[in-house]
Amino acid sequence: MTILNVALMFGGRSAEYDLSMRSARLIYEALDRKRYNPILVGVSRDGTWRLQENTKNFPSQLDSSGPQIMFLPGGGGKALVDRCSDDNRICHVDVVFPMLPDGVLEGVLETAQVPFVGSRLPAPAICMDKQIIKRILRDAGLPIARSLALRSQEEVKFQFAQEALCSRSVFVKPASFHSSIGISKVTCESEFQPAVNLAFSYGSKVLVEEYVQARELECAILQDAERPSELFCSWPSEIIPTDQHAFFTYQAKIEGKGVIVKTKAELDEAVADRMRALSCEAFRVICCEALARVDFFLRPNGELLINEVTTIPSLNPFSMFSRMMEEAGISYAALLQRLLEGAIKRSERARAGQ
Template sequence: MTIPTVALVFGGGSIGHDMSIKYAQSVYDAVDKKRYSPILVGVARDGKWWLQENTKEFPLHVDFSGAQLIFFPGGGGKALVHRRNGDHRTCHVNVVFQISPYGGSEGLLETAQVPFVGSRGPASAICSDKQIIKRILRDAGLPIARSLVLLAPEEVKFQFAQEALCSESLFVKPASLHSSIGVSKVTCESEFQTAVDLAFSYDSKVIVEEYVHARELECAVLQEAERPSDLICSSPSEIIPIGEHAFFTSQAKVDGRGIVVKPKAELDESEADRVRALSREAFRVIGCEALARVDFLMRLNGELLINEVGTAPILSSSSMFSKMMEESGIPYKELIQRLLEDAIKRSERARAVRSRAGGLRARADRP
């Protein structure tokens, strides 16, 4: 029997390009080579997909000297391998594992109708925009922090934002970036304007949010492949910024310094159950599939606020998502295997739905 081919896709044009390459090796090492035949696909900063053919050692950067990989729309995984010298061939990819802190290729993969790890449909787009996800969570009655949206740097003054959000200190964030990139905590007018300018250097839309004196918690959610309505929720973890870090900054996320990470937070069982219950609700409200990481702020009085939902959490062996799953009894290699199996099974169900819908349309069109 032919071993299914899994394309590990990494790189891309985002700020997370280099991080993605670093994390990809961890996933590559965890793939069961007896069950899957992995190929490496590096996405250059201009968005082109390149086969990484010299794989004696895992690449440190995207090599674009070989062949491009181009999926056929509706091809179910059929792809063109295109070389500069005109030497073309086709190949078949059974499943794609996109390794990126931000995702970004879900639409392309859906158009190609190739199975892939992660959420289909609008969930990834929703979670990539802090304004949109806040509106959806709020409209569903789920708790979030107060915030304002800026579309231009001079729209709001610091004092107005303080009064509107009932908060002396504020957070300023680019709307569509994660990993705390471009995020600032501010306490005065001069800091506010600097923070707004920084956030607008990354994005055309900026979120100003109340400062919440709280514990930072996370929960990993994994969907059961055979029973999609069943969601495995980990024990919550906790991140404690220390020293110079006023919050979990992007630098702290990269170098691991200035924070204490507790894979299992010190919570009583009722508190942990509330975190898991809200994580499941957020997962379902947004329409996530496969996996998600839900971030919380827990006020000192125990009130929980959903801070972010990530449909493309980092999946290295040392990432918080992987650690939380391991704490819940799912080791890293098993997690990677589950995600690949889930992607294939979801694609099979989607194909069956499309087939039934096609049959119904055909009967409806008969005279």
């Protein structure tokens, strides 16, 4: 059996750095060494790609002194390892497992013609901008919550936001971050501007959304690598914030505390089927590939709203995506194998112009 070189890319300049490191470590530990040889590529906070060498275990911190590594355009997986000396070398990567939710890396990997887990552009870039994805979903006739987009120079009063969104409370969030980073729930005038300032500290565009009193649910989608038109969608899971958190915060995601998680949500089959159908429709509308997670709000009256679509959800053994697949009978080892081998098949089809 040929052992495949799998480059795990993690870290990066995003505020989701810690989550990326954690996911990469858990995937690294879970990879079957009889099938895969992991190559660790850490992306430092300044954006430099560093090969993590001479380590028997996953590093607790990135080695910023390691050699730089870069994929050669059109190289099909060939990567230059630059040691700043005469012993530079070329290494070969069979497939990349990217864990940097920035919507940009996928374009670099496409240019290099190296297989990678996840969607090709434009889907990752679309899903990184909450305003753009909401517009696309809305124009496709899919249900979303009401929202306003703010630029850094704009000033909006809390009362105007309340009236425009028909909502007494609102959520303020950066437009280009996931994992609940920079999000605030605002219930009064005095909280609004600090929440806007916080969100703008993460980027130049901010979303103000209506507060939706609802259950928080999500579905995991896996595409068939041989028959791309066939999608498997899991039974929905549910996240229930406790009194410790007003919503599913970044802190709760890092610590795994303050929420109750039900891998199989208690739902009528008709509601679950409607949610799965909407998930698959959103997947196709955004031109996702390989996998995605679709997050929902379910109002007490039964109305469903799509909250978010993620093209590279957390894929460690304890993540919601992996747990939903496990519930559906797809083990974690089988999931990793399916994603990695599917990435190679998709790359082969792309090179063949299919």
